[in-house]
Amino acid sequence: MTGKMGNRAALVVLVLVLAGIPASIVGYQYWLRPALADHRVVDIAALVPENGGFSPDLIRVGVGETITLRFAADDVAHGIAIGPGLDIDLGQIDPGHVGEVTLTPDSPGVYTYYCNTWCSPNHWRMRGILEVVDPTAAGAVGAPPDPIIEALIAASVDIDAKPQLAEGISPDRPNGEQKLETVEVPPGLLDPTWRLSHTPAEGLVALQAQNPEVADDVLTDVTAYLWSEPTPTVEIKELFAKNCAACHGELGAGDGPAATSTLETPVAFADVAWFRRGDIWYAKIRRGGMGTDMPNFGTLFTIEETRLLVDYLWSLSFGES
Template identity: 50%
Template structure:
């Protein structure tokens, strides 16, 4: 009996140790982290739990604050690792929030409007649904209806009758003679294009950033070829590649690359090949920005509209609630960098 009692005590001790390791330590670490997170008691703290969309997503999914109010948004994950960001235009990225851990940000929303908190780390097949809303209310007029935002780029596309969902979009030169069917043995070289443009006759249209925004590289190539008939098509393509990236400064490209890798690469692939780890889970195959034939027939303003509005009939979500127009244009600039990836990189 004594031996049996000793054995039972050892088994109970073993069970206690296992339970302590599996449950006690994580709970203790969580409580310790909560204790170490000091918040100003005069400011409101809003606790937001993140779970995969199939388990409810963000809870609460909508929060309301007054304009001018300073609040602390405290995020935790209850299941998998989530990435937490808030936009548009706030530049808030809390990074990864692992299960049982907490990250928070204290922010003052100066103006009435709507902001979005969202997950920027692939967490499930329905990852794109991981969004919540911050409604910032004018305390002097709490029942005011938010003023609709007018986007001049998208409004111009609508007025022009452009099909934003079309894969290839020609602009006002659609009826002009186009180059022979373009074939690409290798990606164009931005560096070679940069060295070449000084020796070319550049049409005034191609020197106009707004014209480049609303026309395709193929249309630009048509004009460039007409004024430089003795230059090879390969060299002219290099020049077009250079001209199409001149509108986006390097620091904007670096920001956009990071944003793309966090929010877009899961479907479109980090190299823009349309073969990201989640590509086979989408309703339609994601666009391959490294497809030169596709990109030479695409317009920057259409890419902008697709990003902000989302893809109708696809799993491409809208990013218009996450990004400012300026941030969206940075991302468009990076898509051209992906298209022109070459031996320069």
């Protein structure tokens, strides 16, 4: 190995090592790998919003085009999901890991990819848009109108008005269920749509008018039972735990771990339930709370999910856990 030959061989090895290793790493990642893929691969860095959130945060894809999205978490664990219409949940991606999904969207629209695991005080800002465009159709795709919110606006209801506090009301829901048969319930109260646009307090008034002889506390229990009637499903409880509990607390007491970092103390559902309309809760969830840190979930939850979530909030308010 001595002499010129060995020396020259060593020099070649040296260059191969020092230049070849970095070059092949970068070359593979940024040139060869995309070149080998038969469709577009988009690498998305996922960082807490303070450090840039998703980058890129806007991806355009044509209808029928196959695309692979690779989400790389770099700082803390993020939960990666794509909202209604695509309904993808990649689960949590730990730092240094990459989660990927390949999809071929078949209907145009604006889809939101977002973090669904609390990752920072600005966690809810961690969102990006996947825009599926149909080159043949003209015009921008807008969000479909939301009938419940439209109705609120039409009725000039102030969605962001401060809720009245209902102090000291702790109805006995099981008792309400037992006593349901013994009281006369006005038809409105049995109609979920009516209940959605009325407060339990209004419901109680209606019940009292119909049943003047029944004690108030029994009617209170019955009202509580009616408003929280559907038993929450496991899925909806999970939805709440993942998206709401960090601020509002696991049982909706307004005491989540992030409760201290928000602009206003997060609502404790039991405190405001009595004077709160379900459709206002619905609107708050879908479009966010103006002037508070309540983010909008309209692009993340389906309308049906939001309705079920509102029902679950009543359950939390009236002691279902």
